[in-house]
Amino acid sequence: MMTGLGYRRELAAWIATQPRGVECLEITAEHFYPGAGAPPGQLARLAGQYHLFVHGLGLSLGTPGPLDRHQLDQFARVVQAANPDWISEHVAFTRTAEGDLGYLNPVPPTREMVRIVAEHAREVAERCGKPILLENITSHVRLPGELAETDFLNELCARADCGLLLDVTNLFINSRNHGFDPLAWVRELEPRRITQLHIVGYSRAGQRYTDGHAEPIQEELIELARAIVSRAPVQAIILERDEDFPEPRELEVEIAKLARISRPD
Amino acid sequence: MPASAAPIDFTTAFGRLLRDGALRDALAANPRRVVEQLGVREQDRPALLHLVPADLEYQAEILLRKRLGVVREFIPETLRRLAGDAWPRFHHYARRHWPDAPHSGLRDAHAFAGFLQATQPGAICDREWNRLEFFRKQQRLAVHWVRRRGEDRAGWWRGELQLLVRTGRQAGRGAEWLLHFQL
Numbered sequence: 374m375m376t377g378l379g380y381r382r383e384l385a386a387w388i389a390t391q392p393r394g395v396e397c398l399e400i401t402a403e404h405f406y407p408g409a410g411a412p413p414g415q416l417a418r419l420a421g422q423y424h425l426f427v428h429g430l431g432l433s434l435g436t437p438g439p440l441d442r443h444q445l446d447q448f449a450r451v452v453q454a455a456n457p458d459w460i461s462e463h464v465a466f467t468r469t470a471e472g473d474l475g476y477l478n479p480v481p482p483t484r485e486m487v488r489i490v491a492e493h494a495r496e497v498a499e500r501c502g503k504p505i506l507l508e509n510i511t512s513h514v515r516l517p518g519e520l521a522e523t524d525f526l527n528e529l530c531a532r533a534d535c536g537l538l539l540d541v542t543n544l545f546i547n548s549r550n551h552g553f554d555p556l557a558w559v560r561e562l563e564p565r566r567i568t569q570l571h572i573v574g575y576s577r578a579g580q581r582y583t584d585g586h587a588e589p590i591q592e593e594l595i596e597l598a599r600a601i602v603s604r605a606p607v608q609a610i611i612l613e614r615d616e617d618f619p620e621p622r623e624l625e626v627e628i629a630k631l632a633r634i635s636r637p638d
Numbered sequence: 639m640p641a642s643a644a645p646i647d648f649t650t651a652f653g654r655l656l657r658d659g660a661l662r663d664a665l666a667a668n669p670r671r672v673v674e675q676l677g678v679r680e681q682d683r684p685a686l687l688h689l690v691p692a693d694l695e696y697q698a699e700i701l702l703r704k705r706l707g708v709v710r711e712f713i714p715e716t717l718r719r720l721a722g723d724a725w726p727r728f729h730h731y732a733r734r735h736w737p738d739a740p741h742s743g744l745r746d747a748h749a750f751a752g753f754l755q756a757t758q759p760g761a762i763c764d765r766e767w768n769r770l771e772f773f774r775k776q777q778r779l780a781v782h783w784v785r786r787r788g789e790d791r792a793g794w795w796r797g798e799l800q801l802l803v804r805t806g807r808q809a810g811r812g813a814e815w816l817l818h819f820q821l
């Protein structure tokens with residue numbers, strides 16, 4: 374299993390030093406769209422140093438109807454420049470026919486939604502010529518549907534013929550906010566689909582657990598990740614820090630924690 | 639809130655609820671009536687009726703916090719002046735107002751600054767307001783004389799010449815230059 378982190382501008386200087394334990398990088402596609410301020414040639418340079426994965430935030434696979442052509446074109450151009458091992462997007466919607474919502478929102482676990490997300494995922498994979506993984510999100514609402522969430526994800530991966538990017542932190546947060554056992558949830562998933570993990574410390578706001586992407590990884594998350602890795606052929610784990618970036622020394626400690634998930638002492 | 643001619647699906651209805659605080663209030667008060675008025679497809683009604691108002695509000699708040707993050711890029715000094723008041727003031731404004739694309743971040747920042755102008759004018763940084771107006775009006779060149787309170791000594795003011803130059807054709811972020819001359 375490779376260990377790595379989400380590439381962020383704030384970490385660029387440290388990443389350029391090829392720190393110990395960082396074997397792969399996850400690129401957020403939108404950060405490399407025209408006008409986003411990424412230096413020219415940056416992707417090619419990173420691709421020369423690391424295994425890359427391209428992660429999308431805004432393709433809105435859960436919106437009924439056709440994908441946004443402009444978004445898909447921009448995403449495909451980033452994929453072409455990065456030549457990643459695989460690409461990924463969320464099981465979510467960020468826009469409706471009436472407008473943009475700016476961030477990820479949950480979709481109901483229905484057979485109709487399996488069809489919508491799966492068709493969109495297949496289209497993105499075909500357009501980019503890369504395998505695609507789908508990621509579970511944090512949701513503060515629980516949407517009922519015909520399927521349990523895990524059956525929904527299993528059917529979705531089967532229909533899209535794709536892998537799962539299991540966000541350990543999102544799973545943990547949802548389990549705390551909605552009162553279920555995260556390990557039992559994982560046991561209901563088809564293990565062979567779980568290809569990549571995301572992890573970062575959770576945050577708390579009063580009674581709620583939230584995904585601020587701003588905290589060091591807590592021990593409960595390491596334990597949960599270890600349980601997942603012990604039963605699934607996970608190929609990579611990515612530290613997904615977006616805020617309050619710590620000193621390089623602390624990041625190296627975080628990366629070392631990830632390495633220990635697959636190689637317990 | 640007229641019912642649309644064609645029934646709307648869950649995603650469309652959920653999206654409307656996430657964008658509109660007043661609609662969320664109405665749903666919390668009388669869910670059946672709102673679902674009926676929205677004209678939601680029969681098969682999607684149970685999911686909407688099942689929504690817990692506090693959870694829906696929190697999900698919507700996540701979107702508002704993301705918006706504030708984008709707005710912060712346009713008016714960092716104004717938000718710094720508001721300090722702990724920044725989120726409550728933005729929440730009050732944003733729960734009732736959703737910007738339309740394109741350049742929604744710029745529109746949002748401008749509309750929020752307009753809201754502050756009406757309710758708390760001292761909070762707005764003049765330089766940031768000038769810059770927002772410059773972007774919004776798609777001007778090529780603008781010069782402003784700005785008086786700014788000095789940070790080194792109480793009661794001290796300093797003048798500043800603000801020169802805004804647009805070099806590209808695209809309005810909004812990334813296509814403009816901002817030059818300050820401090821005198």
Ligand SMILES: [Fe+2]
Nearest residue numbers: 508540571613
């Ligand atoms: Fe994630």
